[in-house]
Amino acid sequence: MSALQAVSASSGAAGHSIEFRNVSIRFNSFDAVSGVSLRIQPGEFVCLIGPSGCGKSTLLSAAAGFLGTRGDAPGAVEGEVLVNGERVRGPDISRGVVFQSSEALFPWRTVRENVAFGPRIRGVRGGELRDLIDYYIALVGLDHAADRFPSQLSGGMRQRVQLARVLANQPRVILMDEPLGALDAQTRSVMQREIERLWQETQCTMVFVTHDLDEAIKLGDRVVTMTAGPGAGIKSIYDIKLERPRDETTPAAIELHRALRDDVAEEVLKTLRSQRR
């Protein structure tokens, strides 16, 4: 019991701030993102939307520390990416990443073993490890499937495993790149509620990339839209002041949906036009 309490207490630690200061990212000679400045508050839930290929994943990767930090990492990052006031120098367990594709899971490990990956590296062992894993597997509602392999799970369950695996490291920031993009509408809606609940429970800072406007409106404290690339930047920022849990069918939500839709559509058209050229 005490171990579980310790687990839930420590996972209640506050999230870290994230700050992009005039960030530009290039891949060889290609300008993916240029001049992005954005400050994300500790514990805030920020959704990123924008036309396909504009650089949402690229921004997220920069915050995760996947770009240009080591010899073989792709991309050159200019400007500063700060998390909790410190420059990002590479991946770190305080910044968990959930990917769209369940290829990110380790298919040769069971759910339990996938979730244990981070804690074992941190040196958690024995009963403490078992309690920790059980706690996070239960938190995402997978107790009944703990000993299954990813290939034996549905798409929604696999994304739960990714969440549990990241949460088991008790991160301060969770970066999610279209985590629900491959799911059907029903599963998606359930998972949105789950993610909101986990966010409230852990008080992590969340950055959430999505193409689904309603999803962004449902989850985000703020929704950030991006301009079309190359040289993509931030277009506008919407403060979502709706009460949680949110309902996307209220007039206020529909109003927001319209505004966001027009905003993004403009950029999508730009992308299409530039591709035709």
Added chain:
Amino acid sequence: MTMEVNRTYPVNGPKAWYQRWWAVQPVRSTVIFALSLAIGLVVWQLISIKYGVYFFPSPSETWIAFKELAQDGSLATSTIDSARRILVGWGLGLVVGIPIGLVMGRFGFVRQLLDPYIEFFRFVPPISFVTLAIIWFGVGEASKVVLIFYTSVFIVTISTIAGVLAVDPLKVRAAASLGAGPLRTMFLVIIPASIPEIVTGARLAMGNSFLTIVSAEIVAAQHGLGALIWKSRNYGRTEWVFVGIITLGILGFLFDRIIRVAVRRGLARYVNHG
């Protein structure tokens, strides 16, 4: 409409005993295997009737030769000697090829450095090194094992590289943000993810080893299935050659089966992904 859906259609009447037996998978495959064997023996017999014992010994002549070689113990020693050379050379090929493949797959610089040699030697057949092997390693066991090693190591290396390069970068990124450094990434992600290709490489290398063992034993081997085949020629005993060839085939089939079963038992989670 619902009636239609719920209706159960009558299954064909009771089955005869042979139909029931035929439905059992092991029975069916055994029967087909026996049939295949019988057809092979008949064709073999027909050819040998046409050409005679020196040119093409019949199944029964080969069987007599088999008993002859089995009784004086030379078949057993030959089989054991060849099997030992193959296992040692192949094992060394794995022990050397897998780490080299892992490093080459992981580090582009090392890959570019070694690639020309891999690409060159994989086209030079082992038999062209027989003379050199004897000059460098003598007429004893070493030269034979080295040739088997040579025929194994490149295919294992190349398969391992392919496995490493096919690892989804998402897995590596995920591991990194879960706290894995380069060494843990290698042992906890790259190697497990590459096992299917490594196993394929090992099986191909085993095949290569059997192709090579006969050339490896071409000179100065007292025993060995290759040696048996070469010596039989000197005595004009074509049926001994047949015995050697058949034993090689069976041994190869057996070894491949053993690898497959071992992989299924020990590495299932890496190969079948669940």
